[in-house]
Structures are given as structure tokens and as C-alpha cells.
Amino acid sequence: MKLRLEDSPEHAEFRSEFIEWLKKVLPQGWTEALAEGDEEKFVAARKQWDVLTWMRIIGESGYAAPLWPKEYGGLSGYTWMQQIIREELGNHRLPLAGINLLGVGLAGPTIIDHGTEAQKERYLKKILTGEEIWCQLFSEPTSGSDLASVGTKAIKDGDEWVVNGQKVWTTIAQFAKFGMLLARTDPDKPKHDGLSYFILDMKSPGVEVRPLKQMTGSSEFNEVFFTDVRIPAENLVGDVGDGWRCARTTLMNERTTLAGLSIDETTFVGGSAKKDPWQVFVDLIPNKKDSLARQQMAQFYIESMVKEITAFRANVKRMKGETPGPEGGVNKVFNAEYNQRKSIFTVDANGLRSVAWTKNDKTAEAISSRFLRARANTIEGGTSEILRNQMAERILGLPREIEVDKDVPFKDIKRQ
Ligand SMILES: Cc1cc2nc3c(=O)[nH]c(=O)nc-3n(C[C@H](O)[C@H](O)[C@H](O)COP(=O)(O)OP(=O)(O)OC[C@H]3O[C@@H](n4cnc5c(N)ncnc54)[C@H](O)[C@@H]3O)c2cc1C
Known part of the structure; x- marks a missing residue:
């Protein structure tokens, strides 16, 4: 079942404009191969391209960030435009932001809301064109869910800030040109008030990026160490002590970006074939005739419909120009746990083959890798426990969690 809202004349006009634009810029044979369902022809068209070429083309068009002001590379548009663009990119097997998801989804909106004019001029367009990749330097070994407790220090020295400390979990730091850095500038103030937000050039002397090898075998994220790293004063975003307010903008956009991703099926150029995700799952189950397996699959199917209807409800709000409510958070928690159970x-259904596969059994390798990667789903972008706390407080109106250290100067808080 695929739910779809009928376009209004205005929506239909924008959709066909965008599709026409895609036809013009995509390599020869791309749209025809998709229309004909000819995978061989598609692979040939796909070979003419790479993600950076695509990012430059969409980045220069305005379609990469329809909500951003025109002068900074967007369309000064509406949420429904973003929704249509996402749907059509999915249909054409194209990603919105490619490897610069954190730049387009998180850094850009934060700079637009809190940055100086000079920062907007300097950074925004190169985020959209993928010329400069960004990472998010927030989490630390002892500060994740309690992000306001970050301990990385930034001390003013003339026209510069000197940074010392450590971050962890920093996705794509090894490829990033800039990082959004949350650091402590005043330990005498309570934890939320003594933070500032900086743009850090990742190639600055004193920045050391150490990739972490995950159990899947890949290295998506890193540890990042700072030793006397100097940041020019003009790289401060917002005012000194304004870091928490700026970080909240980044986090809010992180949730929307992740919620958007559950709609997109494609994160690579030409990456995933536009197959029905349910069919992909069914194809991986060898014992479909077993009555217990059938019962469990029926349960997964029902849940996948619940997920789709929730996402659809949020899409309807976007198409009407409204901001979705709790659907994003609800679906993030649901999706993460659903994905883990399904993996x-x-x-289980594939038995030994899932843990010890023969050399060229790519399917078994993918089953194992998906299972291991799914462990991160309930942690990344805010843990399920924290999201449940937020839902309890903001949606159900339950009392706020007690924060004993909220008004205590940071330097007096006992830390590990
Ligand atoms: C794949 C991946 C990519 C990531 N990428 C980035 C990135 O690019 N940049 C970045 O800055 N961070 C990144 N993170 C970090 C992520 O935001 C944190 O891991 C997350 O916020 C949790 O923090 P933590 O790991 O310190 O766990 P902790 O905060 O130490 O939590 C440990 C456990 O305690 C629970 N817990 C904590 N506090 C409460 C509470 N008040 N109530 C109930 N339960 C609680 C948590 O839910 C969790 O189960 C990434 C994480 C992952 C897994």
C-alpha cells in the first residue's frame, strides 16, 4: 500500500517543473531507464555520474534547500516544496544532500538563524554545492544525552579562541572541512548558560581525527581531539554564551532531517533500486511457509503500515504548509525499534548463514551488516529513552524530569 496525497494545481505545477528540470540535468538515459524499469540501462547512465557532480548541480539550482532564502542558494519556498522534491528525488533514485547531509540539514539552518551576514555569505552556498562538507562536534565521552554538560573548553585569547578537549561519535569528521563545535566558554555559569557555538576549520593545527572501527567493519564516525586549537573570533555563531540556543536549532533540524530520511528511500546517487521495501524483506526470509514465521511477518507488515500512515500524516501537514507535530519523534522511536526487531x-530466519557465510554470499553479508548497524538506530540522533521522555513531557504533558544541576555553576557539578 502506498499512500499518496493528490496534488493541488499549485503543487502539480511545481512537481512537473521539478521533473522537467531533472530530465534536463540528468545524464542521458537515466529517466528513460527508470520509466522502462531497465536496470542495465540505468547502471550505464549511472556510471556517467558521481555524487559530487550531482551535489554541485542540485546545489546551484535552489532545489537542494527550498526553504533557504534565495540570496543564500534556496528558493525562499514552502515546506510542501521540500516534500515534493524529496518524493521526486526518491522516484529518481537521487539523494537530497548526499554526503553533506549534516551541512544542508543542520549547519546551514543554524547559520541562517544565528550567523552573521559575513558567515552566511561565506558558508551557505558551498554547503549546498557540496564543496565543503560539515560534521557535528557535539557529543563527548561523558556528554551525550545530557549535551549541556559538554566539557571541551574554549578560552578567549585576543582575537582568537583556544580550544582543548575531546569529542566522540563525530560522523564523517574524517572527510569534513568544517565542524559545528559546541564548547564551554564560561564554567562559572550554570551548564546551559556557559556554552558557545563555533565554526571550526577541521584542518586547523591541533585537530586530530581518529576514525573508530565499528562492528560492521566500516568507520562512519570518529573521535576528535583538540590541543590548543585556535579559532578566529569571527567564527563564533551567535553571542558568547548563546551556544545552547544555537545548539537547539541544530538539534531541532537534526530531528527533522532524520524524520525526512525515513521518507526518502535513497541516500546515494542511483544507489537503491526502487523496489518495494516490504518485498525486499520478504525475499530474505527462506522459511516463509513456516506458520510461526508467517505470523511474525504478518505482525511486521501491520507495523510497517502503522509507520507509513504516521509518516503520511506528517507529509499531509507539510503539504498544507504546516509544521508536523509529534509524528517525527514518534516515528523515530518506532522505526528504530522496528528495524532492530526485523533485522x-x-x-534468525537465515540461521548459520547470517553469522558464517561463504565468500561470495553478498546477501548473507548484508543481512549480518544490517543487523549490526541497526543497533545504532536507538542511539543516533537522540536515544529512544530521551525521545520517550520528550514525548511524555511535550505531548502527554507529564511533569518535567528533575534536573538537580540546572542552576549550579558548571565548575561545581560533580563529573566523571
Ligand atoms: C551512529 C551514530 C552517529 C552519531 N553521530 C554523531 C555526530 O555526528 N555528532 C555528535 O555530536 N554525536 C553523534 N552521535 C552521538 C549521539 O547523539 C549520542 O550517542 C546520543 O545522544 C547518546 O549519548 P551517549 O552515547 O553519550 O549515551 P548516554 O547519554 O550516556 O546514555 C546512555 C544510556 O542512558 C540512557 N539515558 C541517559 N539519560 C537518560 C535520561 N535522562 N532518562 C532516561 N534514560 C537516559 C540513554 O538513553 C542510553 O540508553 C552519534 C551516535 C551514533 C550511534
Whole structure:
């Protein structure tokens, strides 16, 4: 079942404009191959391209960030435009922001809301064209869910800030040109008030990026160490002590970006074939005729419909120009746990093959890798426990969690 809202004349006009634009810029054979469902022809068209070429083309068009002001590379548009663009990119097997998801989804909106004019001029367009990749330097070994407790220090020295400390979990730091850095500038103030937000050039002397090897075998994220790193004063975003307010903008956009991703099926140029995700799952289950397996699959199917209807409800709000409510958070929690359960079921159904596969059995390798990667789903972008706390407080109106250290100067808080 695929739910779809009928376009209004205005929406239909924008959709066909965008599709026409895609036809013009995509390599020869791309749209025809998709229309004909000819995978071989598609692979040939796909070979003419790479992600950076695509990012430059969409980045220069305004379609990469329809909500951004025109003067900074957007369309000064509406949320429904963003929704249509996402849908059509999915249909054409194209990603919105490619590897610069954190730049387009998180850094850009934060600079637009809190940055100086000079920062907007300097950074925004190069985020959209993918010329400069960004990472998010927030989490630390002892500060994740309690992000306001970050301990990395930034001390003013003339026209510069000197940074010392450590971050962890920093996705794509090894490829990034800039980082959004949250650091402590005043330890005498309570934890939320003594933070500032900086743009850090990742190639500055004293920045050391150490990739972390994950159990999947890849290295998506890193540890980042700072030793006397100097940041020019003009790289401060917002005012000194304004870091928490700026970080909240980044986090809010992180949730929307992640919620958007559950709609997109494609994160690579030409990456995933536009197959029905349900069929992909069913194809991986060898014992479909087993009555217990059938019962569990029926349960997964029902849940996938619940997920789709929730996402659809948020899309309807976007198409009407409204901001979605709790659907994003609800779906993030639901999706993460659903994905983990489904990956466990797939591993069980495939038995030994999931843990010890023969050399060229790519399917078994993918089953194992998906199972291992799914462990991160309930942690990345805010843990399920924290999101449940937020839903309890903001949606159900339950009392706020007690924060004993909220008004205590940061330097007096006991830390590990
Ligand atoms: C794949 C991946 C990519 C990531 N990329 C980035 C990135 O690019 N940049 C970045 O800055 N961060 C990144 N993160 C970090 C991520 O935001 C944190 O891991 C997350 O916020 C949790 O913090 P933590 O790991 O310190 O766990 P902790 O905060 O130490 O939590 C440990 C456990 O305690 C629970 N817990 C904590 N506090 C509460 C509470 N008040 N109530 C109930 N339960 C609680 C948590 O839910 C969790 O189960 C990434 C994480 C992952 C997994």
C-alpha cells in the first residue's frame, strides 16, 4: 500500500517543473531507464555520474534547500516544496544532500538563524554545492544525552579562541572541512548558560581525527581531539554564551532531517533500486511457509503500515504548509525499534548463514551488516529513552524530569 496525497494545481505545477528540470540535468538515459524499469540501462547512465557532480548541480539550482532564502542558494519556498522534491528525488533514485547531509540539514539552518551576514555569505552556498562538507562536534565521552554538560573548553585569547578537549561519535569528521563545535566558554555559569557555538576549520593545527572501527567493519564516525586549537573570533555563531540556543536549532533540524530520511528511500546517487521495501524483506526470509514465521511477518507488515500512515500524516501537514507535530519523534522511536526487531528476525530466519557465510554470499553479508548497524538506530540522533521522555513531557504533558544541576555553576557539578 502506498499512500499518496493528490496534488493541488499549485503543487502539480511545481512537481512537473521539478521533473522537467531533472530530465534536463540528468545524464542521458537515466529517466528513460527508470520509466522502462531497465536496470542495465540505468547502471550505464549511472556510471556517467558521481555524487559530487550531482551535489554541485542540485546545489546551484535552489532545489537542494527550498526553504533557504534565495540570496543564500534556496528558493525562499514552502515546506510542501521540500516534500515534493524529496518524493521526486526518491522516484529518481537521487539523494537530497548526499554526503553533506549534516551541512544542508543542520549547519546551514543554524547559520541562517544565528550567523552573521559575513558567515552566511561565506558558508551557505558551498554547503549546498557540496564543496565543503560539515560534521557535528557535539557529543563527548561523558556528554551525550545530557549535551549541556559538554566539557571541551574554549578560552578567549585576543582575537582568537583556544580550544582543548575531546569529542566522540563525530560522523564523517574524517572527510569534513568544517565542524559545528559546541564548547564551554564560561564554567562559572550554570551548564546551559556557559556554552558557545563555533565554526571550526577541521584542518586547523591541533585537530586530530581518529576514525573508530565499528562492528560492521566500516568507520562512519570518529573521535576528535583538540590541543590548543585556535579559532578566529569571527567564527563564533551567535553571542558568547548563546551556544545552547544555537545548539537547539541544530538539534531541532537534526530531528527533522532524520524524520525526512525515513521518507526518502535513497541516500546515494542511483544507489537503491526502487523496489518495494516490504518485498525486499520478504525475499530474505527462506522459511516463509513456516506458520510461526508467517505470523511474525504478518505482525511486521501491520507495523510497517502503522509507520507509513504516521509518516503520511506528517507529509499531509507539510503539504498544507504546516509544521508536523509529534509524528517525527514518534516515528523515530518506532522505526528504530522496528528495524532492530526485523533485522533480528531476518538473522534468525537465515540461521548459520547470517553469522558464517561463504565468500561470495553478498546477501548473507548484508543481512549480518544490517543487523549490526541497526543497533545504532536507538542511539543516533537522540536515544529512544530521551525521545520517550520528550514525548511524555511535550505531548502527554507529564511533569518535567528533575534536573538537580540546572542552576549550579558548571565548575561545581560533580563529573566523571
Ligand atoms: C551512529 C551514530 C552517529 C552519531 N553521530 C554523531 C555526530 O555526528 N555528532 C555528535 O555530536 N554525536 C553523534 N552521535 C552521538 C549521539 O547523539 C549520542 O550517542 C546520543 O545522544 C547518546 O549519548 P551517549 O552515547 O553519550 O549515551 P548516554 O547519554 O550516556 O546514555 C546512555 C544510556 O542512558 C540512557 N539515558 C541517559 N539519560 C537518560 C535520561 N535522562 N532518562 C532516561 N534514560 C537516559 C540513554 O538513553 C542510553 O540508553 C552519534 C551516535 C551514533 C550511534
